[in-house]
Amino acid sequence: MAQSILYLSNISKRYGAHFALEDVTFDVQQGEIHAILGENGAGKSTLVKIISGQVIPTSGRVQFAGDDVALFTPAHARRLGVAMVQQELSVFDDLSVAENIFPDHRFAARGRWINWSRLNAAARQACEAVNFSVDVRTKVGSLSSGRKQLVEILRCINSDARVLVLDEPTSGLNTHETEALIRLLKTLRERAVTILYISHRIPEVLALSDRITILRDGKKRATLVNKDLNQNLLVRAMVGRELQGIHGHVATVLSAGQPALRAQTVSGYGLVRDVDLHVRQGEIVGVFGLEGSGSFELAELLAGVRRRRNGILSVNQKQFQRWSPRVLARSGVQYLHYNRKEAGLYLAMDVSENAAAPRLSALSRLGLVDRKALAHVVRSSIQRFGIKCRPSGQRVINLSGGNQQKLMLSLCLDCTPACFVVSEPTRGVDVGAKAEIHNILRNIAASGGSILLFSSELPELLALATTILIMRDGRIARQVTGKEISEESVMAFAAGTVDG
Amino acid sequence: MAESDIKSTGANAANAITPEIKSTGANAANAITPAIGSRLRSYGIIVVAVTVLAFLGLTRSHFMSLPNIYSLFYGVSLDFYCVAGFTILIIMGEIDLSVGSVYALAGTTAGYLATQGLPIWLCTAAALGIGIFVGLFNGLLVVHLRINSIILTIGTLLLVRGLADVVAAKMAGERYIEAFRDIARARVFSVNWTIIALLVLLTMAEFAMVRSAVGRAIYYIGNNRRSALIHGISVGWYRVAGFALSGALASISGVLVASRITIADVNMGRQLEFTILTAAVLGGASLFGGRGQVVNSIVSYFFLAMILNGLIMFGVEPHLQQVIVGAVLIVIVGLDTHLNREAR
Numbered sequence: 001m002a003q004s005i006l007y008l009s010n011i012s013k014r015y016g017a018h019f020a021l022e023d024v025t026f027d028v029q030q031g032e033i034h035a036i037l038g039e040n041g042a043g044k045s046t047l048v049k050i051i052s053g054q055v056i057p058t059s060g061r062v063q064f065a066g067d068d069v070a071l072f073t074p075a076h077a078r079r080l081g082v083a084m085v086q087q088e089l090s091v092f093d094d095l096s097v098a099e100n101i102f103p104d105h106r107f108a109a110r111g112r113w114i115n116w117s118r119l120n121a122a123a124r125q126a127c128e129a130v131n132f133s134v135d136v137r138t139k140v141g142s143l144s145s146g147r148k149q150l151v152e153i154l155r156c157i158n159s160d161a162r163v164l165v166l167d168e169p170t171s172g173l174n175t176h177e178t179e180a181l182i183r184l185l186k187t188l189r190e191r192a193v194t195i196l197y198i199s200h201r202i203p204e205v206l207a208l209s210d211r212i213t214i215l216r217d218g219k220k221r222a223t224l225v226n227k228d229l230n231q232n233l234l235v236r237a238m239v240g241r242e243l244q245g246i247h248g249h250v251a252t253v254l255s256a257g258q259p260a261l262r263a264q265t266v267s268g269y270g271l272v273r274d275v276d277l278h279v280r281q282g283e284i285v286g287v288f289g290l291e292g293s294g295s296f297e298l299a300e301l302l303a304g305v306r307r308r309r310n311g312i313l314s315v316n317q318k319q320f321q322r323w324s325p326r327v328l329a330r331s332g333v334q335y336l337h338y339n340r341k342e343a344g345l346y347l348a349m350d351v352s353e354n355a356a357a358p359r360l361s362a363l364s365r366l367g368l369v370d371r372k373a374l375a376h377v378v379r380s381s382i383q384r385f386g387i388k389c390r391p392s393g394q395r396v397i398n399l400s401g402g403n404q405q406k407l408m409l410s411l412c413l414d415c416t417p418a419c420f421v422v423s424e425p426t427r428g429v430d431v432g433a434k435a436e437i438h439n440i441l442r443n444i445a446a447s448g449g450s451i452l453l454f455s456s457e458l459p460e461l462l463a464l465a466t467t468i469l470i471m472r473d474g475r476i477a478r479q480v481t482g483k484e485i486s487e488e489s490v491m492a493f494a495a496g497t498v499d500g
Numbered sequence: 501m502a503e504s505d506i507k508s509t510g511a512n513a514a515n516a517i518t519p520e521i522k523s524t525g526a527n528a529a530n531a532i533t534p535a536i537g538s539r540l541r542s543y544g545i546i547v548v549a550v551t552v553l554a555f556l557g558l559t560r561s562h563f564m565s566l567p568n569i570y571s572l573f574y575g576v577s578l579d580f581y582c583v584a585g586f587t588i589l590i591i592m593g594e595i596d597l598s599v600g601s602v603y604a605l606a607g608t609t610a611g612y613l614a615t616q617g618l619p620i621w622l623c624t625a626a627a628l629g630i631g632i633f634v635g636l637f638n639g640l641l642v643v644h645l646r647i648n649s650i651i652l653t654i655g656t657l658l659l660v661r662g663l664a665d666v667v668a669a670k671m672a673g674e675r676y677i678e679a680f681r682d683i684a685r686a687r688v689f690s691v692n693w694t695i696i697a698l699l700v701l702l703t704m705a706e707f708a709m710v711r712s713a714v715g716r717a718i719y720y721i722g723n724n725r726r727s728a729l730i731h732g733i734s735v736g737w738y739r740v741a742g743f744a745l746s747g748a749l750a751s752i753s754g755v756l757v758a759s760r761i762t763i764a765d766v767n768m769g770r771q772l773e774f775t776i777l778t779a780a781v782l783g784g785a786s787l788f789g790g791r792g793q794v795v796n797s798i799v800s801y802f803f804l805a806m807i808l809n810g811l812i813m814f815g816v817e818p819h820l821q822q823v824i825v826g827a828v829l830i831v832i833v834g835l836d837t838h839l840n841r842e843a844r
Contacts, residue, residue: 305729329732343726348790349719357720358731364713411731 005030005163005194006051011060013046013218020046021057024220026213028163033185033195035205035226038215039238039290039458039491044198047215048167051196052077052084083161085169091148091155093141098123100140101154126154131180146173153181163194168291170204182208200290202234202495214238231492239458239487259314260419260450261302261333266311268301270294271474275311279419279450284441286465287454287476290494294474296338299423299454303335304328305343315419334358334412338424338454344408347397351389351407352378354396358411381410386436402433409437413444420444423454438463458487470494549803556810563813572809576802577698578684578756579772584705585749586776587797589742591709593722593789596638596743597653599750600772601660606630606751607758607768608667614680615671623680627751634660635747639740649743657773664768671764683759694756698798706795718742722789771822778829779804787833804828 004027013021021043028034038044049055050062053073062069064080077084091100101123123136132150134143140151153169164185170178185195185208199205205212206229213223214237221237262278271294279285289295300306302313304323313320315331325335337344346354355378356363363370363377378391385406389399396404409425425441426434441464445451455461461468468485470478470493478493557564582599589596606627613623638656642649675681686693709715720728721735729735754769761768779801785792808821 303730305726324734325730326732326734335730337726337730343724343730346720346723346727346790348723353716353719356716357727357733360713360716360731360733367713368711369713369716 003030004028005065006196007061007063007066008047008051009061009063011047011050011057011062013043013050013055014058019218021050021218024060024215024218026220026223028194028196029211031189031192031194032210033189033197033208035209035212036196036198036215037200037202037205037212037234037238039200042215042238043218044200044215045167046218048084048086048165048198051165052082052086081160081162082165083156083159083163084165084167085149085153085156086167089148089152091140091152094139096137097127097134097140097143097151098136100151101126101136101158103155104159122158126158129180130154130177130184132177146177149173150177150181157184157188161193163196164188165196165198167198168200169197170199170201178204200238200495202231202238206231206234232488235488235491235495239491258317260316261421261452262314263302264312264314266298266301266313267309268294268297268306269309270297270306272298272301273474275476277452277469277476279452281418281450282445282448283467284445284451284453284465286461286468287452287471288456288458288461288468288490288494289471290456293471293494295454295456295471296423297474298471299335299338299421299452302452303333303337303421305335305337329358333419333421336409336412336420336422336425338427340404340408340427344411345396345404348395350392350394351382351387351396351399352391354407354411355381381407385410385440406433406437409440413440418448419450419452421452421454424456425453426455426457426460434460458490461490462487472496552807552810556806556813560810560813563810568809572802572805574692574695576798576805577692577694578760579753579776579801580694580698580702580798581749581756582753582772583776583779583797583801584702584794585746586773587780587783587785587792587794588709588718589746590777590780590785590787591722591789591792592718592739592742593725594642594649594739594742595653595777595787596635596746596750597650597773597777598634598638598656598660599746599776600769601657601664602631602634602747602750603754603757603772604769605634605660605664605667605754607754607756608664608671608764610755611676611680611758611764612667612671615674615677620679620683624683624755627755628748631747631749631751631754632744633747635744635750636740638747639743642743643736643739661770665766668764668766668768673763673765675763676758681759681762684756685759702795702798706793709794719790722791724790774829775804775825776801778825778832781832782828 006028008027009025011021011024012019024043024047036044036047046055050057053076064082069076092103095103098120102119120136127134127136130150130153132147132154134147140148143151149169150173153166156164156166166185170181173181182204185197189195189210197205197209206226209226211223211225212229212234214221214234216238224237258281259278260281264276266275267273271292275298277285277287287295287298297306301308301311304325304327308322313323315328315333318331320327320331328335341347346357352374356369356374359377360369363373375391381387382389382391387399387403387406387410389403389407396407399407405425405427412422413420422441426437438460441451441453451464453461453465462485465485467479467481468490469476470480470490472494477496480489480493553564562568582603586596586599609630610623610627613626614620618626634656638649638653641647641652684692684694688696709718717728717733717738720731720733721738725735758764758768776797780792780797781787782800782804783793783796783798785797804825807824811821811824812818
C-alpha cells in the first residue's frame with residue numbers, strides 16, 4: 001500500500017447552525033490522482049480552503065506526510081511542496097506569461113540578473129506541453145480568464161511541487177485545453193507527483209483519477225477506486241439525496257397561459273449565445289447550469305444589467321430590441337441578483353430606505369416620497385416575508401444573512417410587476433428561511449405571476465419548477481418537463497455526460 | 501461552499517457592530533443613518549469649533565464683531581452653490597475637481613463680457629453655459645468611457661484653468677464695470693440678497709435631498725450603483741446630470757465671486773476644489789459615496805473660513821493657510837477611514 005501523503009480525519013466545518021462539512025475522513029496517497037467530486041455547495045471549496053489553510057476546521061485533524069498540521073499557511077504549503085490552483089485567479093496581470101509561470105527567480109543566471117531568453121524558452125516549452133499556443137511575452141492581463149487559468153495551472157505544474165491541488169481547473173478551459181491538461185497531469189503522476197483534483201465534471205474525473213471521493217451535502221459519501229465505474233453511477237452518488245419535506249415535488253399542471261416573458265436568440269458578449277426561452281403566466285421555469293455554463297450571465301442579460309449583443313425580449317407581447325432594468329420595471333419585470341452583497345440591497349441604509357428604492361416613483365407624490373405609504377409598504381413586507389428587523393434606524397448590514405436575503409426578495413417580489421427573473425433566491429439562508437422563500441415563490445406563481453428561476457441547487461428547482469432548462473457552454477442544451485425531471489437526468493445533461 | 505462563507509461573514513459583521521445599532525437608532529430621522537463614527541465626529545467638530553471660536557473671540561476682539569462674522573457669512577453665501585454641487589456629486593460617489601477652474605473661467609468670462617458692454621443677463625447666461633458644458637463633458641466621459649472621475653476632472657481642472665488664465669490676462673487686472681460689480685452687492689432689507697438666497701435655497705436643497713424621489717435616488721446611487729440600476733433608477737442619466745449640475749452651480753458661484761472681488765484675478769478659485777473637498781469630508785461625506793449632506797458641507801465650509809480668517813488676524817503668513825486646510829483634510833480622512841474600518 002502506498003504511503004498517504006495527506007490525511008484528513010473527521011473534519012467538520014460549521015457556519016452557525018449549518019455544516020459546510022461534517023465528519024469528513026479520507027486520505028490522499030503518494031503519487032495518486034485523487035478526485036473530489038460533488039455538485040455546487042457539496043463542500044468541495046470548503047475542503048480546499050481547509051487544505052490550503054485559509055479556513056480552520058471546527059473539528060478534526062489534517063495530517064501531512066504523517067505529521068499533524070495545526071496551522072497551515074501558504075508559507076507552510078510552499079515548504080511542504082504543495083502548489084494550488086484556486087478558483088479565484090491569482091495571476092500578476094501586468095507581468096508576462098513567462099514571468100507568471102516562473103515567478104521565482106529561477107532564471108537569474110548572472111548574479112541577480114534575469115536570463116530572459118532562458119526564461120522565455122522554458123515558458124514556451126511549458127506551454128507547448130499543454131498545447132497552449134500563446135506568446136509567452138504577452139501580459140497576462142490581456143488574456144481571457146480561461147487562458148489566465150491555464151497560466152496559473154502551468155505555474156503550479158512547473159513549481160516542482162510534490163502535491164498539486166487543482167480546484168475546478170477546467171472551469172474556464174475549452175475541450176482542447178482540457179484534454180491537454182489531463183494528458184499532462186497523467187505524465188506528472190508518472191513522476192510521482194500527487195494530485196488532488198476537485199471537480200464536478202464527471203467525464204474528466206473518470207478519465208483522470210485513481211480514486212474518487214464523493215461529497216454530498218457536506219458529508220463524504222464514498223471513496224471509490226476508479227475501476228469499473230461509469231458515469232451513471234457517479235451521477236447517482238453525487239446527487240442521490242433523500243427528498244425532504246420542503247423539497248416535495250409540486251409540478252402542478254397549469255392552464256397554458258400566455259407567455260409573460262419571452263426571449264428570442266439572446267446573446268451576450270460573454271458565453272451566452274442564441275438563447276430562446278419563455279415563461280407563461282402562473283409558471284415557474286427553472287434554469288440550471290454548472291459553474292461556467294453562463295447561467296448567471298443569462299439572468300443578467302435578461303434583466304438588462306449586462307450588455308447584450310443581440311436578441312429580442314418580449315414582455316406580455318410587447319417587444320424590445322434593447323432593454324434596461326428601468327424599462328423592464330415599467331413593463332412589469334423585476335430582477336433578483338444572485339449575490340446580495342454585490343447588488344440588490346443598500347447595506348449602509350436602513351430597511352425602510354431599502355424598501356423605497358425599487359418603488360420610488362410609485363411612492364412619490366409631486367416628486368416627494370410619501371412617508372405614510374412607505375411605512376405601510378415596509379410594515380406589510382416585514383410581515384409577509386417574516387423579516388426580523390427594526391424598520392428604521394437599523395442598517396441592513398447588521399441584519400442576519402437570512403433576513404438580508406428575505407429583505408432583498410421583498411424589495412423585488414413585493415412590487416406590482418407580475419414577472420420575476422430570480423437568481424439564487426436562497427443563497428446563504430438557513431433551511432427555515434429557504435422553505436419560507438419557496439412558499440413565497442409558489443404563491444406568486446399560484447396567483448398568476450411568472451417566475452424565471454436561476455438556481456445552482458437542483459433540489460430547489462425540482463421543488464419549484466415545472467420546466468427546467470439546462471444550460472451548458474452558454475446555450476440551453478436541453479429542456480426537461482414534468483415526469484422527465486429528475487436529479488440524475490438534469491445533472492447528466494448539465495455535466496455533458498449525455499448529449500442534449 | 502461560497503454560500504456558507506457569506507453567511508458566516510454576515511453573522512460576524514452583525515456581532516461586531518451590534519452595540520452601535522442602539523446608538524444610531526435615535527438618529528433614525530436622518531437622511532442616511534450615520535455610523536457611530538460620523539456622529540462622534542459631528543460632536544467632535546462642534547466641540548472643536550466652539551473651542552476655536554471662543555479662543556479667537558477672546559483673543560481678538562475684532563473676530564467676533566458683527567461685521568467680521570457677516571463678511572464671512574457673505575463669502576460663504578457666494579461659494580454656497582459650488583459647495584452644494586460638489587456635495588451632491590460626492591454623495592453619488594463621484595468627484596468633480598474641476599469646480600475651482602470652472603468657477604474662475606465662468607466668473608472672469610462673465611466679467612470680461614460685461615466690460616465689453618454685453619448685457620449682464622447675457623454674461624451670466626454665458627457663464628452658466630460654460631459651467632454646464634464643462635460639466636456635461638466631465639459627466640459624459642466618466643459615464644460612457646468609464647473614466648475614473650478623479651483622474652478625468654484633474655484633466656479638466658488643468659484645461660479649464662488654462663482658459664481662465666487667458667481670459668484673466670486679457671483683463672490685465674482691470675476693474676469690472678459697475679453693473680457687474682453690483683450683482684453680488686445688491687441688498688434686500690439691508691442684507692445682501694445672496695445671504696437670504698443661501699438660507700432659502702439651503703433649506704430647499706436639504707429638504708429635496710431627504711424627501712424627494714430625486715434626492716433619494718442620488719443617495720441610492722452613491723450607496724450601491726448596481727442595486728440602483730436593478731431597481732430601475734436611470735443611473736447613467738443621474739450621473740451625467742450630476743456633473744452638469746456641479747458645473748452649472750460652480751459657474752453661478754464664480755459669477756458672484758468675480759462680481760465681489762471687482763477685478764480679474766488670476767488666483768480666483770485656485771485650489772478651491774480642495775477646500776470644498778475638505779469641507780465636504782469634514783461634514784461627513786464619504787469619498788465612497790452614499791453619505792453626506794449639503795447643510796453639513798456648508799457649515800463645515802463656514803467653519804474652515806472662520807479658522808482661516810482667525811489665522812489672518814493672528815498675522816499668520818497667508819501662504820500657511822494651505823497648511824491648515826491640508827492638515828484638516830488629512831486628519832479627517834484618517835479619522836474617517838479608521839472609524840469606518842471599525843464599523844465595517
